[in-house]
Amino acid sequence: MNDKLMLMIPGPTPVPETALLAMAKHPIGHRSGDFSKIMAEVTENLKWLHQTKNDVLILASSGTGAMEAGIINFLSPGDRVLCGCNGKFGDRWAEVATAYGLQVEKITAEWGQPLDSEKFREQLEADKEKTIKAVIITHSETSTGVLNDLETINSYVKAHGEALIIVDAVTSIGAVNIPIDELGLDVVASGSQKGYMIPPGLAFVAVGAKAWTAYETAKLPRYYLDLGKYRKDAAKNTTPFTPPVNLFFALQATLRMMQAEGLENIFARHQRLMSTTRAAVKALGLPLFGPDAVASPAITAVAPPPEVDAEKIRTIVNKRFDIALAGGQNHLKGKIFRIGHLGFVSERDILTAISALEVALRELGYEAFTPGAGVATASRVLAES
């Protein structure tokens, strides 16, 4: 049905009506007192959401723009960096760093498995000369639904002492606890169409003191993504370049909603959505892609057996129930499908998605589960949590 689509992909995520209507307001001038007030409020609330007193800078770009800003502002050509690669977005970090002429050493893990923290420890401990300038990792790997062990890897970076830690938190901010100041994370990049509950078009970079020191001597060329300009202007509640004002209206609305819900509740809700989804999928006899212990609260990847085609499941769920699930990316295309439960998603949405999934599986002739088992399990987990 037209206008009936329910988004259960890892971004764009569903947007609350309050934010949609805020976005439909006439734009205002971005050099006005009214915009400065919004900029001040939004910046303050972003710091709250990021659990940091650091700068949280707002870019007009996709999340990749924030990732690129996270590299080019703090590093110089030829700098040695370690990139954690266990999915599409880890690979993207390596691509950006390579495009800018950094000396990239990839620490890889199979897609669907977490990065091995020990490999980071070994490299960092072996680096007596302190030539490693940054460790760059993806926290929640959206392509596989795996949460990397940021805390442990970060502890090795801290023991190294020199290297910055640069983190893609695109699908973790607003979904899972990532206390930036407590962990001392130097650079954290994210994007609006995820936990922030607004459409794509804004990206965020949280930058700490050590990174700003690196900024002073970093030699990669930059202009549009020069975070120094954003920092200077943010201090005056303005932006160096024209901001997408209507997306700011939406962000103002969702940050207020998030404050009303509270950080602990937001994280707990995502945990509940994840546990419920995983338990229900298992009850349907479908293998999960990636271990429970490292599951991302943002997205669950499912690897159906060869007899039920992942793309066919997505098609039926989409055509018949107007629910958008995500497919696999790169070599996982057709092999997995992904259920997004990030942002403006409630327990009701999980029940709905699991119910629809049951119908699709039966339609495809897959009967390795008791009818109703998915929803029964989901309801049990929800009742217990």
Place this chain on the structure above:
Amino acid sequence: MNDKLMLMIPGPTPVPETALLAMAKHPIGHRSGDFSKIMAEVTENLKWLHQTKNDVLILASSGTGAMEAGIINFLSPGDRVLCGCNGKFGDRWAEVATAYGLQVEKITAEWGQPLDSEKFREQLEADKEKTIKAVIITHSETSTGVLNDLETINSYVKAHGEALIIVDAVTSIGAVNIPIDELGLDVVASGSQKGYMIPPGLAFVAVGAKAWTAYETAKLPRYYLDLGKYRKDAAKNTTPFTPPVNLFFALQATLRMMQAEGLENIFARHQRLMSTTRAAVKALGLPLFGPDAVASPAITAVAPPPEVDAEKIRTIVNKRFDIALAGGQNHLKGKIFRIGHLGFVSERDILTAISALEVALRELGYEAFTPGAGVATASRVLAES
């Protein structure tokens, strides 16, 4: 009054209700057939608006992102470029080019005056070695309301034969005739919150064949703004990075409106708005900033005499009539004010702004005009045009 603001600044410009409501729709997945359909339609209509068969690529950024993309995709460190500088945005071109290590030669004119085409001719003719790789200019200089003579400067670039012409058309696309293919413009950058009649957040770069040849050997580093990626994906009606889907909804709506109005009518409307505004301002005894012969159809800059403070005029017009006029930028702050008449602006809006301006002038004790002269003149010009 709340919600009563009327934007008469050079961007964000007013947005039609159809586009605002389109933007308030729930986002859709950007890797869906539905999005591809929108991408195809919007790309086709952008080519129509740009009067080109070249690629018109869509970025999630402000106009400055498009300007930067226009440089870093086609040039290499140390390349010699001529930058036309007669306002804030000409200066920005030089800043971007300098940030990327180009050898920048500025051709300057006083703010409020057009670039001297002869200076470009001299430099280009003297360049027997063909070391000039690009001529970079701003078409409509938003900071002063001056339209540079793109056609003449471009003819000298064409006579040179080697250099690319790279144009900031941020406030000229959709306001003034800029036939990209007819003129053979290589790179043309613009932004959504201008003639496109939607909020800020999208930017556009039109790229011709000669520029794509330069792309093959251009050595400046790039990733997020790598136009090759956008070209490759646009051919499949998709984007390399998450696009701001809701802004695409709005753009789809306004491009349809523009097609219904027709290019000739759009340009004629902007000419009429410009002529009316300029005649009415003169009738109020206020000096225009910049000669009539080079006036931009997007914006009119006014330099009131010292006894009436430009900022006070803006304040009264804003506070009392909820009309946002733009101030002067950089050293022109407080010396000029600017009336935007770009995009979704009708003749009624000019009458309104001129009437409000009359009241503000009288409130400030400026009486060097016959009461009603502004509106009387505007009405005469409109009746005759």
